Amino acid sequence: MSRRVVVIGHGMVGARFVEEVRRRDPDGERVTLTVLGAESRPAYNRVLLSTVLAGGLRPAMVALPVVDGIALHTGVAATALDRTARVVHADDGTVHPYDELVLATGCRAWLPPVDGLADPGAPEVPARGVSLFRDLDDCGRILDAAAPGARIAVVGGGLLGVEAARGLAGRGVAVTLVHPRTHLMERQLDAGAGEVLATALRGLGVDVRCGVGAKAWDPEAGLDCDDSSRIAADHVVVAAGVRANSGLAADAGLAVDRGILVDDRLATADGRVHALGDCAQHAGAPGGLVQSGWEQAAVLADLLTGTDPAARYRGTRPVTRLKARGIDLAALGDPTAGDEELRVSDPRRGRYGVLALRDDRVVGAVLMGLPDAAAMITGLYDSGAPAPSDRLALLLGRALPGETSPATDPVRMPGSAVVCRCNSVTKNALVTAWRAGAHDVDALSRRTRAATGCGSCRDVVCGIRDWLADIDPPQESAA
Numbered sequence: 001m002s003r004r005v006v007v008i009g010h011g012m013v014g015a016r017f018v019e020e021v022r023r024r025d026p027d028g029e030r031v032t033l034t035v036l037g038a039e040s041r042p043a044y045n046r047v048l049l050s051t052v053l054a055g056g057l058r059p060a061m062v063a064l065p066v067v068d069g070i071a072l073h074t075g076v077a078a079t080a081l082d083r084t085a086r087v088v089h090a091d092d093g094t095v096h097p098y099d100e101l102v103l104a105t106g107c108r109a110w111l112p113p114v115d116g117l118a119d120p121g122a123p124e125v126p127a128r129g130v131s132l133f134r135d136l137d138d139c140g141r142i143l144d145a146a147a148p149g150a151r152i153a154v155v156g157g158g159l160l161g162v163e164a165a166r167g168l169a170g171r172g173v174a175v176t177l178v179h180p181r182t183h184l185m186e187r188q189l190d191a192g193a194g195e196v197l198a199t200a201l202r203g204l205g206v207d208v209r210c211g212v213g214a215k216a217w218d219p220e221a222g223l224d225c226d227d228s229s230r231i232a233a234d235h236v237v238v239a240a241g242v243r244a245n246s247g248l249a250a251d252a253g254l255a256v257d258r259g260i261l262v263d264d265r266l267a268t269a270d271g272r273v274h275a276l277g278d279c280a281q282h283a284g285a286p287g288g289l290v291q292s293g294w295e296q297a298a299v300l301a302d303l304l305t306g307t308d309p310a311a312r313y314r315g316t317r318p319v320t321r322l323k324a325r326g327i328d329l330a331a332l333g334d335p336t337a338g339d340e341e342l343r344v345s346d347p348r349r350g351r352y353g354v355l356a357l358r359d360d361r362v363v364g365a366v367l368m369g370l371p372d373a374a375a376m377i378t379g380l381y382d383s384g385a386p387a388p389s390d391r392l393a394l395l396l397g398r399a400l401p402g403e404t405s406p407a408t409d410p411v412r413m414p415g416s417a418v419v420c421r422c423n424s425v426t427k428n429a430l431v432t433a434w435r436a437g438a439h440d441v442d443a444l445s446r447r448t449r450a451a452t453g454c455g456s457c458r459d460v461v462c463g464i465r466d467w468l469a470d471i472d473p474p475q476e477s478a479a
Contacts, residue, residue: 002032005304006088006098008078008248010037012046013277013293014104015064016424020301022067030305033070034096036088038077042066044136047290047422048452050160050323052139054167059136061452081252083270100272100304103260104293105245107278109134112155112240116217126238129219133164133239145235148172153223153233155214157184159288159320161239162201166324168237169205176231177206178223180213188320188331192345193366196352200327200368203350242288244279257281264312266300274300284315292316294424319378321421330374332381333364342395355395360386372397375460382417410467419464420450420457427464434468441465 005021007014018033025031037043043064051057066072073090080089081101088096109132111118119125126132131141142164145152150173154165157179165177183194184201198208209225214236216224223231244259254268255261259281266274266282277293285292295316302311322329327350335341338356345352351369355362355377362381367374373395380387388394415428425448433447441462445451451458 002028002030003099003304004097005031005033005100005102006096007033007035007102007104008088009104009106009277009279010035010039010043010072010074011104011106011277012043012064012290013106013297014102015043015067016294017102017104017276017297017301018067018070019065020297021305022069024301024305024307026069028069034098035070035072036076036078036090036096037072037074039135040075041136042074045423046135048323049133049136049139050163050167052136053133053142053164054170054323054325056325057452059139062136078248081248081273083252083273086272098272100274102300103249103273103275103279104277105248105279107242107244109138109238110241110243111238112214114155114214114217116219117155117214117236117238127217127219129234130217130236130238133160133237134242142168142235142237146171146173150174150235151231151233152176152235152237153178153214153231154237154239155223156239156241157181157208157210158187158239158241159185159322161237162197162322163324164237164239165206165208166201166204166327169201170325175206176209176223176233177201178209178212178214178225178231180211180226182211184208184210185322185331189366190335190354192343193329193331193352193354193368196345196347196350196368197327197329199347200350204326242278244281246279249273249275249279264314265303266296266313276300282313282315284313286316286318289316289318289320291319291418291421291424317381319381319421323422327368328371328374329366329368330378331366332378333362335364335366337363340391342391344395353395355391357387357391362387370395370397379413379417383414410464413464419460420448420452422457423449423452425450425457430461430464431468434465434472437474439465439469439474 045062048062077091078088079091117130119127132138152173154161154177165175169175183191184197201208213226215226222233246256246260249260250256260275262275262280262282276296296313299311299313302308319332335354335356338358340357342355353370354366356364365377413427417427429448433444438444438447451461
């Protein structure tokens, strides 16, 4: 008899978990799936929202594949968990029994306590002239306000805030980015890299103000800041962080801190209840990275289908890529954790690099304006392979021919290497698509979605295509 698995949440991670289960159990012999999704639309790739905002993709192009053989209820929110009876109550009056429950409720955008940003009667609802930046509906509201010549203030200089500001500037909008910290993207970058990024953004038309916080918003007057300045703005976009959607779990008596506490089996203290992605808190999962949610989905699918009862989630190696046209920025690992460090800075040309190694392995890096180095160093970081002896050449993306990185050599690249981080496409997935008939880059992209996000992986996809054409050329059909 198959297990009844109920999934609450049909965002990116919930949808990936469903896909992973059906990949292991295509006929539903071991697992029957019921999915409750509060959003009325099917799942889509939130990583690509910045690309939608910038005009690189249409909203319909970020939809995720629909998996057959599941009971999907969109526009239906779970309201309560009864762990004793093992049922989920939903807001449409339905009750869903489960053997195993998976919480993939994600997170919500946070509205900081700034006068005027929130609706007076609902502190989590934006006021008139204010948009959050979390979902496709938010994108639609921002784009409605982003007519050429419009004035928009972006509150928050983390990854999403920077991407939003760059995308809006590219649409001809007058953008001011305010960030209360001393430099941009302080979670990923040091002060030097943050300043080079700010300089690059200013060169692209964004007015960057660090060390400045929002104080009050008035749609008729603009945005007042805590340095006594006022920004003339027609609209405000808030990208000030997120909070886990853990209320359902807390109400059911499960342990919650910054998220729902889980172990290496992605299980809560109730072994039949699991959590994945942004709503889950695991010591090895970096916040805000979809890669960790996708890796967790694969582990839990192994466990619940019985494919690999020994599967465990041991953590994710963090890699962040900024999706902003004209700026190539990658941050990975912990650049302060090495026993060997190299640093280069060329701010006038928008280039900055920090490389940290320990025991000959890459443990962290920040790379801006150095795309060749980013590809090689990310490959070394992912694989754990020893770094080339010429460290400076590596940091500049000029490793010696005999010391090329697996990231730039399809022959040496492991099959599990992630080629496209926007869509979590591995080398193995590209090989499978090739063997299924996708014999050019566009066909590989359509089949796997590789290079359909920020586009930074397209050269690597081309290299894999060329390598496959040599070792496994397409067979001409018989006349």
